[in-house]
Amino acid sequence: MVTIKKQKLKAYILLEGLVALALLATITSLVLGEMDRSRTQMQESLHQQExxxxxxxxxxxxxxxxxxxxxxxxxxxxxxxxxxxxxxNEVLHVTKN
Structure with missing residues (x-):
């Protein structure tokens, strides 16, 4: 016979692991999204410089x-x-006085 207390403990550990995994996935998604946005912004900046x-x-x-x-x-x-x-797109406009 399996005791209910051990089953609750295993379920709690599993739930805790799933919450930690979800938190890790969210943080990873945010970091990768910011890296992609930063890369896009850097490419635009380099194009403007060129x-x-x-x-x-x-x-x-x-x-x-x-x-x-x-x-x-x-x-x-x-x-x-x-x-x-x-x-x-007009990049530069110079007027001589």
Whole structure:
């Protein structure tokens, strides 16, 4: 005959283990989610940095269109203004007084 007290103890230990496992899974999920968000943010930051580097090269060389390292920028000059575009997004706008 099995005593009920031992069964309750085993069930309690099992429940405690499941709660600990759920807590570990939640913490792991949160950490991995933050790492993914951080990586995405870092990639966007590196892309913006590369766009600004290519834009600087385009201005220094006087080219209206420059494509390097998968980044393509377009420079539009008006009277006293220079605008730099990455696709349809205006990256830089300079006005001379």
């Amino acid at each position: 766009v600004l580097n290519v834009a600087t090269m385009a201005v220094q060389t006087g080219q209206n269109h420059l494509a390097i390292n998968g980044v393509e920028v377009r420079m539009v000059k008006h009277d006293n203004e220079i605008s730099i575009y990455d696709g349809q």
